[in-house]
Amino acid sequence: SYVLTQPPSVSVAPGQTARITCVENSVGNKNVHWYRQKPGQAPVLVVYDDSDRPSGIPERISGSKSGNTATLTISRVEAGDEADYYCQVWESLGDHVVFGGGTKLTVL
Amino acid sequence: QVQLVEFGGGAVQPGRSPRLSCVASGFSIRTYVMHWVRQPPGKGLEWVALISLDGSEEYYAESVKGRFSISRDNSKKMLYLQMNSLRADDTAVYYCARGKGTYCMDVWGKGTKVTVSS
Numbered sequence: 001s002y003v004l005t006q007p008p009s010v011s012v013a014p015g016q017t018a019r020i021t022c023v024e025n026s027v028g029n030k031n032v033h034w035y036r037q038k039p040g041q042a043p044v045l046v047v048y049d050d051s052d053r054p055s056g057i058p059e060r061i062s063g064s065k066s067g068n069t070a071t072l073t074i075s076r077v078e079a080g081d082e083a084d085y086y087c088q089v090w091e092s093l094g095d096h097v098v099f100g101g102g103t104k105l106t107v108l
Numbered sequence: 109q110v111q112l113v114e115f116g117g118g119a120v121q122p123g124r125s126p127r128l129s130c131v132a133s134g135f136s137i138r139t140y141v142m143h144w145v146r147q148p149p150g151k152g153l154e155w156v157a158l159i160s161l162d163g164s165e166e167y168y169a170e171s172v173k174g175r176f177s178i179s180r181d182n183s184k185k186m187l188y189l190q191m192n193s194l195r196a197d198d199t200a201v202y203y204c205a206r207g208k209g210t211y212c213m214d215v216w217g218k219g220t221k222v223t224v225s226s
Contacts, residue, residue: 033212035153042203042216043145043153049210086153090211095167097143097155097211 002026002091004100011106017075020103022087024068030089032070034063037102038083046085047072074105082107110134110215112204117220124194130187130204130217138162138182141207144189146200147219154200157189158207172198194224 003025012018022032032050035043045054047063050070060075074081087100116128128144144156157168157178166178177190187204201221205213 031210031212033210035213037153042218043213044216045208045212045214048208048212048214054214084152088153088155088212096169097145097158099145099153099155102152 002089002094002098004087004089004098006085006087006100006103008101009104009106011108012077013108014077014079016077017073018077018081018105020072020074020085020105022070022072022100024070024089026068030091032063032065033088034070034072035086035088036081036083037086043086077105077107079107081105112206112215112217114202114204114217114220117202117222119223119225120194121226122194122196122224125190125192126194126222128189128191128202128204128220128222130189132185132187132206135206135215136182137180137185137187137206141211142178142180142187143205143207143213144176144178144187145203145205145213145216146198147203148197148200156202158211159187191222194222196224198222199224 005023034047037043050065051063084102086102111133114130143158159178175193179188201219203219204217206215208214
């Protein structure tokens with residue numbers, strides 16, 4: 001089955017850069033999307049199609065992809081960036097959506 | 109204002125068959141694929157189902173296939189999730205979400221909590 005693997009946690013000091021990875025267990029030719037979820041809130045789309053940002057998402061949040069690894073990069077991290085982040089793809093072989101397990105970003 | 113609001117959750121006994129609803133405002137759902145996604149307590153996001161623009165195609169996660177049914181009424185701006193034969197591991201917050209492009213979800217409701225317990 002198709003799996004997206006994320007690190008359970010990432011910690012970074014304010015002002016530094018956080019990088020959250022999402023590794024596909026097969027060749028990565030799928031569009032990867034990223035969501036931010038703060039406690040008690042619904043998820044918010046922050047990056048779609050590997051590297052595009054919805055309106056209202058600041059430029060310091062960016063996405064990239066190399067091979068079978070997608071990366072969400074948050075520059076100049078702020079306390080308000082503390083949240084769970086999830087990657088997601090559409091698995092066309094099984095016609096279903098797959099989410100990664102999520103990464104808890106802690107701002108030290 | 110583009111918005112999705114879910115309702116119909118609550119405490120349910122195992123084996124019962126509640127229906128969740130989601131109403132859209134600020135946009136016409138007839139031009140969007142729609143999804144249900146759930147999140148068990150303290151756990152990550154789990155996709156449940158999606159339905160095509162006109163309702164002719166439905167796709168389900170293996171964990172709910174054969175028990176849950178997604179449907180829509182575009183004229184009423186409504187999305188539904190009929191849940192049958194509920195089990196304890198169906199306990200979760202259920203979100204409806206608007207689909208965009210390559211199956212990402214760009215608008216989410218605040219969710220409705222379903223607790224399955226005897």
